[in-house]
Amino acid sequence: MKDLRRYLALKYIQYLVLSSSNAVSTFLGLLGSLYALIILQSAKVSSKSTAVLISSLAKADVLVTVSIVSEMLVQTLGVSILSPVFTSALLQNLLSANTHISCLLLSCVAFEAYLITFFPTDSRHFRTVKNARLTSRIIWILVIAECALFQADDLLKASSTSALTHSSYALWFHISSMAAALLRSLSYILGILLRIVNVYIYYKIFFSMDHQ
Template sequence: MERDHMKDLRRYLALKYIQYLVLSSSNAVSTLLGLLGSAYTMVLLQSAKVSSKSTAVLISSLAQADILVFLSLVSDAVSGSFGVSPAASALPRILLTANAHLSCVLLSCVAFEAYLITFLPLESRSLRTVRNARLISRAIWTLVAAECALFLVDDHLRASSSPGLLFQLSSVAAALLRSLSYILGILLRIINVYIYYKIFFSMSPRSRLKSK
């Protein structure tokens, strides 16, 4: 009997929702499971049995985001083995932050698409394209990369102990960005809960009708 690949993808999404939108912080077990799930998902999405749709593009980008976790672990191991600058030692933390932000936003995009498929399937068909999904994924990666660059510059200027206008600007910008990211993270959690609440209770009556 053939394996249900869509069921595997749903399980992967459930794992990621628990890891990034339910748990307050990652731990060794969830990180390891996330890495293994992402590796399996990237292989699975290369299969011809999985149709190339906008949801698959978003899930692929979500799985690729875990490459940052792997790079963080490698960077952390290198930092522990060799003497590195304080700014370089902050790289593992920044990579993990980038992974968390990418994952939260991409998971929210998947949830929003599920909302459109459930409630506006015909009206949203022109929006739910592979091209748009790729553009959205690239835009998210670009914004998060810019965020990481700002955090790296801020850490470098703090480590160099050279106060000046650039230091003050980067410090204020980094602080504002961290506050914005925190607020956005809370909003995304609320929005995701609302979306799946709506989807669940809209599907429940249909399930009950089918069972009669």
Template sequence: MKDLRRYLVLKYVQYLVLSSTNTISTLLGLLGSLYTLIILQSAKVSSKSTAVLISSLAKADLLVLVGVVSEVAVRTFGVGVSSTTFASALLQNLLTANTHISCLLLSCVAFEAYLITFLPTESRQLRTVRNARLTARIIWVLVTVECALFQADDLLKATGTSAPTRSPCVLLFYFSSSAATLLRSLSYFLGIILRIVNVFFYYKIFFSMSNRSRLKTK
């Protein structure tokens, strides 16, 4: 459990403290996720809702690997410029999806820690493995749709389609472009809100634990 706590601290720093990810933090995150997935296979780790959320958090780094491998493969085999542009956009969108999934899952972990601290009995029926898996699936589905919209928007910009047409495919691309623009704007504000919410949760937990320790020492 100590290793899992260290992993959570690493992820909080990577996604909710640092303004943007960099190569070093991404590499450390990948190594931490690999180590965490190995730990979660151990029989010593009980199957609880927190473990389910942490497992999904670690698996989110697979998106980074997929994006990096795809871009390296495209650049290595020297395919066309359009494929290179597509791979670069895919890498960026997968990195964005990884960030959004991780931030949402970390917020779920913080919320669960808050419930355990202040409402342990009342929230017991809510903090189940089934609900944790359902929550993780919903997050993955929503972010996957977001990633697809971003990729479609990048493809539309790369092709430079500007002539008005009533083709359903082109209209669909324009719709995805508008939706992607809106999502990019909302994701910035959502990131700020998640940071504030996480700080609030751990602020309350920290002072609650501090007060309990003071009462024990008296």
């Protein structure tokens, strides 16, 4: 569990402390996720809701791995099954999806830590493996849907705007563009709120333990 706590600390720094990811934090994050997945396979780690959330968090780095490997293939070998515009947008959207999934899962872990600290008995029926798996699935589905919308919007922007304006797809173009812009704004605001909430939660936990 100490190693998993260190892994969570690394992820909090990577996604909720640093303003943007860099090569060092990304590499350490990938190594940490691989190590966490290995630890979670051990019989010594009990199957609890926190372990389920951490496992889903570690698996989210698969999106980063796919993006990095694909970009390396495109740059070094010139291998691109899809169009360059589609590929470039997809790789960037995969990284964004990884960030959003990770931030939401980290916030779920923090909220669970808050419940364990202040409401250990009352919250026991909420902190189940079933609910953790359901929460992880919902987060993945919502973020993948967000990624699909961003991908469609990027492709529409890369297309001929003048041609779309005079076609029957003009309405869909404007709706998609407005929805993507609104969702990007909401994601940015939510990211700030999650940082504030996480700091508050661990501030409360730290001082509650300090006074015990």
